[in-house]
Amino acid sequence: MRSGLSRKDIQGRMKDLVDGLFINIPSGVGSHRKDLKLNREEQRQVLKKGARWAVERGFGTAEDIEHIEELGCIEGADPDSVSEKAMERGKGQLGTLGSGNHFVEVGYVAEVFDEDIARVLGLWKDQVTVLVHTGSRGFGHQVCDDYIRVMMNAARKYQIELPDPQLCCAPVSSPEGERYLEAMACAANYAFTNRQMISHWVRETFEQVLKKRPRDLQLDLVYDVCHNIAKVETHTVNGEKKKLCVHRKGATRAFPPNHRDIPEDYRSIGQPVLIPGDMGRCSYVLIGTEKAMKETFGSTCHGAGRVMSRHQAIKMAKGRAVVREMEDKGIIVRGASRGTIEEEIPEAYKDVNDVVNVVHHAGISLKVAKLVPMGVIKG
Amino acid sequence: MDTGAKAKKKKKRFEILDHTADIGLIVYGEDLKTLFENAAEAFFQLITDLKRVRQKEERKVELQGESLERLMVDWLNELLYLRDVENLLFKKFEVTVVGEEGLKAKVKGEVFKTGVHVIKTGVKAVTHHQIQVKREDGGWKAQVILDL
Numbered sequence: 001m002r003s004g005l006s007r008k009d010i011q012g013r014m015k016d017l018v019d020g021l022f023i024n025i026p027s028g029v030g031s032h033r034k035d036l037k038l039n040r041e042e043q044r045q046v047l048k049k050g051a052r053w054a055v056e057r058g059f060g061t062a063e064d065i066e067h068i069e070e071l072g073c074i075e076g077a078d079p080d081s082v083s084e085k086a087m088e089r090g091k092g093q094l095g096t097l098g099s100g101n102h103f104v105e106v107g108y109v110a111e112v113f114d115e116d117i118a119r120v121l122g123l124w125k126d127q128v129t130v131l132v133h134t135g136s137r138g139f140g141h142q143v144c145d146d147y148i149r150v151m152m153n154a155a156r157k158y159q160i161e162l163p164d165p166q167l168c169c170a171p172v173s174s175p176e177g178e179r180y181l182e183a184m185a186c187a188a189n190y191a192f193t194n195r196q197m198i199s200h201w202v203r204e205t206f207e208q209v210l211k212k213r214p215r216d217l218q219l220d221l222v223y224d225v226c227h228n229i230a231k232v233e234t235h236t237v238n239g240e241k242k243k244l245c246v247h248r249k250g251a252t253r254a255f256p257p258n259h260r261d262i263p264e265d266y267r268s269i270g271q272p273v274l275i276p277g278d279m280g281r282c283s284y285v286l287i288g289t290e291k292a293m294k295e296t297f298g299s300t301c302h303g304a305g306r307v308m309s310r311h312q313a314i315k316m317a318k319g320r321a322v323v324r325e326m327e328d329k330g331i332i333v334r335g336a337s338r339g340t341i342e343e344e345i346p347e348a349y350k351d352v353n354d355v356v357n358v359v360h361h362a363g364i365s366l367k368v369a370k371l372v373p374m375g376v377i378k379g
Numbered sequence: 380m381d382t383g384a385k386a387k388k389k390k391k392r393f394e395i396l397d398h399t400a401d402i403g404l405i406v407y408g409e410d411l412k413t414l415f416e417n418a419a420e421a422f423f424q425l426i427t428d429l430k431r432v433r434q435k436e437e438r439k440v441e442l443q444g445e446s447l448e449r450l451m452v453d454w455l456n457e458l459l460y461l462r463d464v465e466n467l468l469f470k471k472f473e474v475t476v477v478g479e480e481g482l483k484a485k486v487k488g489e490v491f492k493t494g495v496h497v498i499k500t501g502v503k504a505v506t507h508h509q510i511q512v513k514r515e516d517g518g519w520k521a522q523v524i525l526d527l
Contacts, residue, residue, distance in 0.1 A: 339497065
């Protein structure tokens with residue numbers, strides 16, 4: 001999200017903002033909003049409608065929808081393809097951040113690499129920004145778990161030899177494949193809804209803490225994009241247009257200018273790409289390119305990637321006051337538990353600057369702006 | 380207790396396998412029941428500090444027959460499901476049946492309470508990647524990779 005605020009406008013307020021975000025956005029095991037209870041029918045609507053459901057319920061605005069991949073709703077989602085167990089697991093987790101590398105980060109635009117594109121995206125130097133990273137939570141994991149069983153049997157049925165059972169699969173057009181895609185669309189829509197709700201609570205927190213009205217804050221969504229999803233798309237292969245199922249895992253979509261799946265106001269520049277770094281360095285906004293379409297099926301990297309295992313990171317953080325260290329660097333961090341903060345220490349990740357420079361020079365997405373964190377909440 | 384039994388008791392029950400993005404468990408057991416019990420304990424020891432968890436709630440787990448590898452993944456995923464849905468942390472595991480006929484177990488633990496319990500590692504899912512359940516040195520050994 002971008003804002004109408006300059007970092008000077010929130011000077012000295014970051015601790016209050018982070019505390020407010022931590023209260024308003026459920027993070028960590030078992031926490032959820034007491035004011036949110038969904039019955040089964042509402043839950044089915046979430047899976048079918050995605051972010052649109054959230055907007056209908058007052059979470060965010062209709063303009064947000066325009067800036068979400070697939071308008072916040074993957075077509076073909078069928079709740080009947082989702083198990084009772086997944087419904088049960090997803091029930092209490094909608095509108096929660098979750099643990100691991102999930103976060104909400106308040107930062108500012110530290111550097112602009114392409115003024116023209118940044119202008120179209122509404123980004124400018126020293127502007128306050130907010131990044132939200134979360135997904136389909138336990139719901140998505142249960143869908144995955146359920147369909148792994150289906151796919152293990154399907155792989156046998158279609159005589160697909162597997163080097164590893166986790167790679168079990170079925171043809172996209174088989175009954176098993178089709179049902180999975182209906183369930184996966186439900187999980188994607190759950191994730192769009194989840195982020196939409198959290199974005200709404202980010203706005204509420206800014207309003208409460210800074211005592212400002214929405215029109216003064218102008219916390220608008222720049223873009224919302226998935227980074228672990230299979231999509232049916234049209235690509236050119238050996239000079240021929242083909243309908244393909246593109247699975248982006250550890251990757252994100254990076255469509256070029258003039259692609260019809262890009263929001264109208266961004267169509268001339270390409271699709272915004274968001275690449276979060278670790279909590280101590282920075283994150284990037286990039287833009288999709290024609291080269292990505294030609295070379296990587298319209299894809300680019302989605303994050304820095306770990307260089308240290310979680311245990312190594314925790315061992316390295318032992319005896320250190322990580323939260324204090326971050327504070328000394330001007331970054332306020334709050335997490336649901338010490339362990340989840342320690343395993344996320346900056347050294348545990350590759351330097352996102354290096355990673356982004358690689359994709360920039362490869363031309364599969366181009367740097368637009370660099371965001372530096374000021375406050376982070378972690379699950 | 381004779382020395383043989385003592386030596387057996389001291390034998391390593393599990394260890395943690397370090398991966399960059401994920402984490403693995405290597406689990407040992409003199410028989411299949413112990414192997415599955417030890418796997419569950421290793422799993423929850425990774426998630427939380429078990430010293431702070433009391434045995435206040437009991438749940439029964441019943442799983443259908445599968446290969447031992449699939450059963451191991453299903454077992455841990457079932458416990459993860461209960462943790463997610465009911466917010467339970469488990470510390471005591473009693474497997475009464477395990478094999479081709481499936482798995483039956485009683486598990487005991489407590490509802491997660493902020494301030495009392497800690498979450499050391501957030502486990503997202505138990506995977507089938509490089510899964511192993513096999514006989515070794517007269518006992519059993521399993522390897523499970525977790526998605527964090």
